[in-house]
Amino acid sequence: MGDISGFHFQIVAALIFSIGALGVLLRRNMIVMFMSIELMLNAANLSLVSFSRELGNDQGQILAFMVMVVAAVEVAVGLAIIISLVRNRDTVNIEDTSQLKW
Amino acid sequence: MTGHENAALRWIPLLPLVAAALSGLWLVFARRELPRAAVIALACGAPIASFAISVVQVFQLATALPADARYYTDNLYTWISAGDFHAELAFLLDPLSAVMVLVVTGVGSLIHIYAVGYMDDDHREDHGFQRFFAYLNLFTFSMLMLVLGDNLLVMFVGWEGVGVCSYLLIGFWYLESANAAAGMKAFVVNRIGDFGFLLGIFLLFWAFAAAGVPTIEFREMAANVGLVAGQTLAVPDWLSFVPGYPSVPLLTLACLCLFVGACGKSAQIPLYVWLPDAMAGPTPVSALIHAATMVTAGVYMVCRMSFAFSLSPGAQATVAWTGALTAFFAATIGLAQNDIKKVLAYSTVSQLGYMFMAAGVAAYSAAIFHVMTHAFFKALLFLGAGSVILGMHHEQDITRMGGLRRRMPVTWLTFLVGVIAIAGVPPFAGFFSKDEILLAANLAHDIPGHHTLWLIGLATAFLTAFYMFRLYYLVFTGHSRADHHTQDHIHESGKWVLVPLVVLAVLSLIGGFFGLPDAYGELVGVQESNSLHHFLQPVVNAPAHEIDHATEFRLAALITAIGLAGIALATLLYYWRKDLVAGIVSALGPLYALVRDKYRIDELYDLVIVRPLGAISRGILARGVDQGLIDGVGVNGTASFVRATADGALKYLQTGFAQSYLLAMVLGGALLVAWLVRGA
Amino acid sequence: MRAALFWIFSTAAVGSALGVVGSLRSPINSALSLVVSMLALAGLYILLEAQFVGLIQVMVYAGAIVVLFLFVIMLLNLRGSGAAGAENQPIAKALGALVAVAGTLWLARTLAASRAPWPDVEASFGTTQAIGEALYTDYVLSVQVAGVLLLAGIVAAVVLAKKKID
Numbered sequence: 001m002g003d004i005s006g007f008h009f010q011i012v013a014a015l016i017f018s019i020g021a022l023g024v025l026l027r028r029n030m031i032v033m034f035m036s037i038e039l040m041l042n043a044a045n046l047s048l049v050s051f052s053r054e055l056g057n058d059q060g061q062i063l064a065f066m067v068m069v070v071a072a073v074e075v076a077v078g079l080a081i082i083i084s085l086v087r088n089r090d091t092v093n094i095e096d097t098s099q100l101k102w
Numbered sequence: 103m104t105g106h107e108n109a110a111l112r113w114i115p116l117l118p119l120v121a122a123a124l125s126g127l128w129l130v131f132a133r134r135e136l137p138r139a140a141v142i143a144l145a146c147g148a149p150i151a152s153f154a155i156s157v158v159q160v161f162q163l164a165t166a167l168p169a170d171a172r173y174y175t176d177n178l179y180t181w182i183s184a185g186d187f188h189a190e191l192a193f194l195l196d197p198l199s200a201v202m203v204l205v206v207t208g209v210g211s212l213i214h215i216y217a218v219g220y221m222d223d224d225h226r227e228d229h230g231f232q233r234f235f236a237y238l239n240l241f242t243f244s245m246l247m248l249v250l251g252d253n254l255l256v257m258f259v260g261w262e263g264v265g266v267c268s269y270l271l272i273g274f275w276y277l278e279s280a281n282a283a284a285g286m287k288a289f290v291v292n293r294i295g296d297f298g299f300l301l302g303i304f305l306l307f308w309a310f311a312a313a314g315v316p317t318i319e320f321r322e323m324a325a326n327v328g329l330v331a332g333q334t335l336a337v338p339d340w341l342s343f344v345p346g347y348p349s350v351p352l353l354t355l356a357c358l359c360l361f362v363g364a365c366g367k368s369a370q371i372p373l374y375v376w377l378p379d380a381m382a383g384p385t386p387v388s389a390l391i392h393a394a395t396m397v398t399a400g401v402y403m404v405c406r407m408s409f410a411f412s413l414s415p416g417a418q419a420t421v422a423w424t425g426a427l428t429a430f431f432a433a434t435i436g437l438a439q440n441d442i443k444k445v446l447a448y449s450t451v452s453q454l455g456y457m458f459m460a461a462g463v464a465a466y467s468a469a470i471f472h473v474m475t476h477a478f479f480k481a482l483l484f485l486g487a488g489s490v491i492l493g494m495h496h497e498q499d500i501t502r503m504g505g506l507r508r509r510m511p512v513t514w515l516t517f518l519v520g521v522i523a524i525a526g527v528p529p530f531a532g533f534f535s536k537d538e539i540l541l542a543a544n545l546a547h548d549i550p551g552h553h554t555l556w557l558i559g560l561a562t563a564f565l566t567a568f569y570m571f572r573l574y575y576l577v578f579t580g581h582s583r584a585d586h587h588t589q590d591h592i593h594e595s596g597k598w599v600l601v602p603l604v605v606l607a608v609l610s611l612i613g614g615f616f617g618l619p620d621a622y623g624e625l626v627g628v629q630e631s632n633s634l635h636h637f638l639q640p641v642v643n644a645p646a647h648e649i650d651h652a653t654e655f656r657l658a659a660l661i662t663a664i665g666l667a668g669i670a671l672a673t674l675l676y677y678w679r680k681d682l683v684a685g686i687v688s689a690l691g692p693l694y695a696l697v698r699d700k701y702r703i704d705e706l707y708d709l710v711i712v713r714p715l716g717a718i719s720r721g722i723l724a725r726g727v728d729q730g731l732i733d734g735v736g737v738n739g740t741a742s743f744v745r746a747t748a749d750g751a752l753k754y755l756q757t758g759f760a761q762s763y764l765l766a767m768v769l770g771g772a773l774l775v776a777w778l779v780r781g782a
Numbered sequence: 783m784r785a786a787l788f789w790i791f792s793t794a795a796v797g798s799a800l801g802v803v804g805s806l807r808s809p810i811n812s813a814l815s816l817v818v819s820m821l822a823l824a825g826l827y828i829l830l831e832a833q834f835v836g837l838i839q840v841m842v843y844a845g846a847i848v849v850l851f852l853f854v855i856m857l858l859n860l861r862g863s864g865a866a867g868a869e870n871q872p873i874a875k876a877l878g879a880l881v882a883v884a885g886t887l888w889l890a891r892t893l894a895a896s897r898a899p900w901p902d903v904e905a906s907f908g909t910t911q912a913i914g915e916a917l918y919t920d921y922v923l924s925v926q927v928a929g930v931l932l933l934a935g936i937v938a939a940v941v942l943a944k945k946k947i948d
Binding site: 003004005006007008009010011012014015016018019020021022023025026027029031032034035036038039042045046049050052053054055056058059061062064065066068069070071072073074075076077079080081082083084086087092 | 784785788792795796799800802803805809812813816819820823826827830831832834835838839842843846847850851854855857858878879881882883885886889890897898899900901903907908912913916917921924928931932934935936938939940941942943945
């Protein structure tokens, strides 16, 4: 495939992962933070599938599938939590949920 | 060692222990008393049984074994075993401990019986009766451990045990704080002496171990003492004033330390101050512990260690002079006391001084002889005083007594016997023992100033006769000076009290014949009549003094004359011309007040020792170390440090912001991955 | 041809990822960027011969998860979020950015060696049949566990989102 190798896919995955990490750390809107987490998971999946192709082994794809299953569950539960949190505090700003401060 | 084992020895101390344990534990768990008869049977039965066993064993010892191998041992088990060193829990019955055992159990049994009558007077609801006898039996056990122990450790166990029991019994009526304070004083002063005793034990062990024989068993030490005789200890330069600098003989130092212990236990200068205060305890306690047995433990210990003292002339001189000075000093105080028990207490201190004087001039068998006769007549005097106190309804001031002769005849007669005995009038017991001591002092050319010692002894004998007869006359003769209410109730005591008095009176009369000097015996054709001396000879190894009989009789006559002179003076001042006393007292003025206040030694100790120590304890140790250092820095300081760390630094980790936690996770994860990938 | 597809899809993925994170207006914008990113990633999977995974990516991620996000956004009636007010913890943000960039560059350096050409794989590599066979034979336990996990997730979501526990 031209001069595209596994290396390029890894760079893309790393970039998307970093962007997701930055989003988690820097954004204060809970929903957007959660979306950033999904981005990170996707980046990991990309990396897995890329290695799977590079090594000719389908185990990477199976693991990526499992990651997707877990991500789906996680989103469901996480959003349910966010719903009840927002209902209680009427804010979607993560900095308003700092009751566990010393 | 075969042929010398005797398993009966252990029962001598064990029976009183069992009795004490039964009475004591019963009180602890059942919280009420046993029926009186049971208590009496247990409490008196044990020492009497011990006495019976002792008599049998001593008789067997004296007849079945040859004089040069006259000992029995009973080994219970090996207590300490460390390399070459072994210390067993074992007992030794040889002539020296045989005499002590018979005195302790014999006189002890009589006093137990007396105490039944004495303490019965006190029907208090605090289980005092059973508790008293539990303590008394425990004391008997400890004392027997002390005299029967075959090594210094077992002796020390008994030594401490009698100290504890003394404390318990002196402060028996503990609801009065003065009694409790007296008990405390006795124990603390004793402990000071015990410190010296322990140092002595350590030094001796060190010496013997350095010579290759690590032991503290008496027979082994005696056999090997030649090996340690030459050992010395280097004296540091800042102690250059110590005689013998630059080195002191180790054995002498050890003996001096042991003697400090003896001073504490046997009330010699400067550790005698507890004995007069100890009169706060019930009279049987004063008789048993502070007259007949515990206070003689120091004398026994010195005699037991005679093999070491004989090789330490410095220690011997110290013992002799301390004894003589104490004897005289205490006698002077006794002249001016008005409490019947205090007079007897100072008399005890004085007589103990005689015993140490004897031990110091290497007349060990004379010292033990005096221990024995003193036990007889001093116990008799104390028990008689107790009878008087009971009859006078707990009055102890002799200036308020008088004329008891008619109302308490048995007490009067037995007390008179005791007083004559202590004054040293032949043929009563006290004469022979005192005579032998003074004779030994006269002939002891090795001790510096021995002639002065002899003179001090004579002067003390004069004073003893005087103040004892003063006591006698004031209590028993003349008209009663008590108030009418007390006078009406004066009565003779019951038979539990009187029978022991009579037995002791008989012993005070005939007890001297155990040690009848050979000179007298030969007058009536009896060879070697000084049976006690010959009996003890192999153990204490004192040579018989070489003196011709004529000189011996002359000196004896001198002592008797001095004794009679003292009696005469007392009779003059307190019987015929009672008016003279007041004039003499006012002429002496402040001197008399000083003597009566026991030279204010207690006040001196209080000022110089007790108060500074108390101030240090309160100010430095309690406030400074305990509150400041341990509580403040240690406990509170640690807590504040933890608090400061948590409050100042650690809590800022918990911001409550999810994002800072996430940051931490990301950073940590990144570091972890980097570490793993790098192959660290 | 494939190289071109790769560059198109990867640019779309990274760009929309930036859009998810950086869109300061409504969260709806972020959600829609997320969809684009998911679809671009699906394309990349197909390029990697992972047909099954790519399919599932579209069905589950783009088709269910993002839709769920949109449902929640609309349920909660969220208007603009924006970056109202000063941002807290500027140090943390700077640090995070630094880590992200450094991590990527370091990864690039580490992986610089692996530019080897891909091995040839059989035609059934990554097909539904192949993955399905592997799942239900070698990894059947994982499948069962995943099923239980899904069940737990359903129950949890229902319970957590209820307004009141009667």
